[in-house]
Amino acid sequence: MTQNDVTPTTTAPGTQDEPPTADRPNRSTEGAGKPGPDRSMEGAGQSSPNRSTDGAGQGLDRGAGSGHGAEHDDLAGSADASGAGRATGATEANRAPGATVGTGAAGAPARPLRTRRLPVHWAWFVAAVTFVTIIGAAAFRSLPGLLIDPLHREFDWSRGTIGLAVSVNLALYGLTAPFAAALMDRFGIRRVVAVALTVIALGSGLTVWMTAAWQLLLCWGVLVGLGSGSMALAFAATVTNRWFIERRGLVTGILTAASASGQLIFLPLLAWIVEEHDWRPAAVTVALAALAVVPFVWLLLRDHPADVGLKPFGSEVFVEKPPPVPGAARRAVKVLLSAARTGPFWLLAGTFAICGASTNGLIQTHFVPAAHDHGMPITAAASLLAVIGVFDVVGTVASGWFTDRFDARRLLAVYYALRGISLLFLPMLLAFGGPSVRPPMIFFIVFYGLDWVATVPPTLALCREHYGEDSAIVFGWVLASHQVGAALIAFLGGVARDVFGSYDMVWYASGALCAVAALMALVIRKGRAMVPAVAGA
Numbered sequence: 001m002t003q004n005d006v007t008p009t010t011t012a013p014g015t016q017d018e019p020p021t022a023d024r025p026n027r028s029t030e031g032a033g034k035p036g037p038d039r040s041m042e043g044a045g046q047s048s049p050n051r052s053t054d055g056a057g058q059g060l061d062r063g064a065g066s067g068h069g070a071e072h073d074d075l076a077g078s079a080d081a082s083g084a085g086r087a088t089g090a091t092e093a094n095r096a097p098g099a100t101v102g103t104g105a106a107g108a109p110a111r112p113l114r115t116r117r118l119p120v121h122w123a124w125f126v127a128a129v130t131f132v133t134i135i136g137a138a139a140f141r142s143l144p145g146l147l148i149d150p151l152h153r154e155f156d157w158s159r160g161t162i163g164l165a166v167s168v169n170l171a172l173y174g175l176t177a178p179f180a181a182a183l184m185d186r187f188g189i190r191r192v193v194a195v196a197l198t199v200i201a202l203g204s205g206l207t208v209w210m211t212a213a214w215q216l217l218l219c220w221g222v223l224v225g226l227g228s229g230s231m232a233l234a235f236a237a238t239v240t241n242r243w244f245i246e247r248r249g250l251v252t253g254i255l256t257a258a259s260a261s262g263q264l265i266f267l268p269l270l271a272w273i274v275e276e277h278d279w280r281p282a283a284v285t286v287a288l289a290a291l292a293v294v295p296f297v298w299l300l301l302r303d304h305p306a307d308v309g310l311k312p313f314g315s316e317v318f319v320e321k322p323p324p325v326p327g328a329a330r331r332a333v334k335v336l337l338s339a340a341r342t343g344p345f346w347l348l349a350g351t352f353a354i355c356g357a358s359t360n361g362l363i364q365t366h367f368v369p370a371a372h373d374h375g376m377p378i379t380a381a382a383s384l385l386a387v388i389g390v391f392d393v394v395g396t397v398a399s400g401w402f403t404d405r406f407d408a409r410r411l412l413a414v415y416y417a418l419r420g421i422s423l424l425f426l427p428m429l430l431a432f433g434g435p436s437v438r439p440p441m442i443f444f445i446v447f448y449g450l451d452w453v454a455t456v457p458p459t460l461a462l463c464r465e466h467y468g469e470d471s472a473i474v475f476g477w478v479l480a481s482h483q484v485g486a487a488l489i490a491f492l493g494g495v496a497r498d499v500f501g502s503y504d505m506v507w508y509a510s511g512a513l514c515a516v517a518a519l520m521a522l523v524i525r526k527g528r529a530m531v532p533a534v535a536g537a
Contacts, residue, residue, distance in 0.1 A: 122305070123243040123313040127251055129300045130239045133193060134231065134258035135265065136293030140200055140224055140286045144169070145368040146271055146382060148494075150279040151216070159369070161213050163494025166365055167487035168221030169228070170356070174483020176229025178476030182332040183230070184238050185322075188303040196230030197290045197297065199223055205287035208280045227290075229483075237460055237472040242304050246314025248464075249457050253400020256456040257393040267389065271368075271382030335473040344466045347524045348459060348478050351412060353485030354517040355455045358419055358510045360482075361489030363388070363448065370503040375435030384437065384445050391449025399454035408458030408465075412521035415458075419451045420514025427504040462524060 144166045151162050183192050203223025210216055236255035244251050266289070273282040305312050306321035339345040364385070371381035402411055422444055433441045463471040463478060493506045 121313045122302075122308055122310055125300070126239060126243050126302055127255065129296055130236065130255055131258045133197075133293050133297055133301070134236065134255060135262040136197070136289050136296075140204055140228060140290065143204075143270055143282060143286055144220075144490075145365050145385070146267075146274050146282065146378065147279055148365075148369045149372060149378070150274060154279075155211075155213070157213050157216075159494040159497050160491065161494075162216070163365070163491045165213070165216045165221040167361075167491040168217055169225040169487075170360060170483045170490055171487035172222065172225030172483075173229045174356070174480035174486075176226050177479045177483075178332045178336065178473050179329055180230040180235070181238055181472045181476040182329065182335075184235070184303075185331070186326065189235070189238060190297055190301045190303060192230055193235060193301070194294050194297050196227045197294050199227035200231070201287040201290040203227060204283050204290065207283045237463075237475045240460075241464075241472050242312065244313045247404070249400040249403035249461060250397070251400070252457045252460050253397040253403070256400075256453050257396040259453070262389075267382045267386040268379070271379045275377075275379050332473055332476070335467075335470045336477050339467060339470070339474045339477065342466065344462065344524050345474065345478070347520050348462060349481035351416065351517040351520050352455070352459055352478050353481040354416070354513045355453075355459075356482035356484070356486035357489040358423065358514055359452055359486070361486030362423075362493060362506065362510050365486075365490045366493045366497070366503055366506065369497070371430060373502065374430050374433070376433070376437070377435070380437060384441070387442075387445050388449035388452055391446050392452040395450035395452060395454045396456065398450075400457040403457040403461050407526075408461045409521050409524050409526070411458045412455055412524075413518045415451055415454050416514045416518040416521060419448070420511040420518070422447055422451070423507050423511035423514065426507045465526070 148159055148162050151157055152159060180192060180196070200223075203219045206219045206223070207216065210219060236252060236258075240248050240251050240255065266285075270282045270285065273285060302308060304321040305319065311318050367385060368378060368381040371384070372378055399411065399415075426444060429438075429441050429444055432438065459478065460471070460475055463475045467474040489506070489510065493503060496506050497503055
């Protein structure tokens, strides 16, 4: 029996199934032996899953008997079986975690459904597991900026060469995301994420034995890039789209903030390890953190609300789990070609590319070495990045709340404009502060943290408005542009430091790009709200 089967029915006294009780879901029973779609056969003494939608015994499965049934999850009802009396009961909107619904093979009795009432919807448990998973995977995101100086000293590699490996990582992180979203539709979220975490651990662990720059490109650039791309924001988008109808903006903000929470946890730790014990133990720590999350994913994550017999959070109707979608790569490319014929896609991709350039590519990769150029200790600079992670959580969750209530386009314009203004002041703040951390720098860190990935909830909301059920894959392609922008700045920032001897030119150029992004956001046209398809509608 699988998790996707239909809820077993309540049979009349005298049959093989358990007697009906008030806490068991109540549906009409029939004894004709005729199977419904994807349901077990009815035989002598066996019950057939039959959900009545018209209140008159006209269910999905028809047999010789007659009955009156309730809606799938919402209505209390009664089930009449010929010559077997009446049993009444009430179903529950929220079923127990891990409760499987379904019947066995033809002629086999169905497993009784556990009906313990949950205090909260199971979607929030899935969101919590996703949050912890992204936190664990965030360890690898914290390390690149800490490796530039140690690798430069040990191997005498140029900052441009090290930046190239980081840029390959960031580019693959983005380019893998849309295919990962399609793979999740094909093979399920749990399998894809578990494999991705294992690949991240493998790539990070192998770096401790590298002796040449191409090995850095292979391990940290390719392997970690591919694994991290499958753990990208498309993962959060897929979970949100499947499990939530209401509170999507809030959940998107919370899951997006998980990456920042991971930075808060790992950045100071990894900076201390690099400072005190070299970079290799830090790489091993990243590998172990990724592996530690795999059991949580495999044991607790579920692909779809139908797997546990639930409606999505906020939905009025039950949504059947769609069948696996074959041809994941073909579908991802097809969705891209379709979206590329629309103007909003290019505007969203362009603004998000600038978002990636000004966050992952710029601050996350180059802030620590830039602050170190002015005499600030690596641990102090890494701690400032961790503070960005603290306020990123606040800013992103708040942005999700705003996205549920205000125009997403105007929110994006405000976020990008404020980010650009703050970057123009950063060179002065670094020169003024020197090796110490002064209040103006703290103000910049707090402000930048609030704005860090506040752009994600409104960007994802606009993808939903324009692209509906394909929004997770479209957002994956938009995220690809985010990481391509980040990759360009990660590489060009290192080159600029080698050529000009400072990062000042990079800060100013990025501030100007943010102003362009603010203007682009304002010209995105409004889309119509898309409602997920409901099975049987």
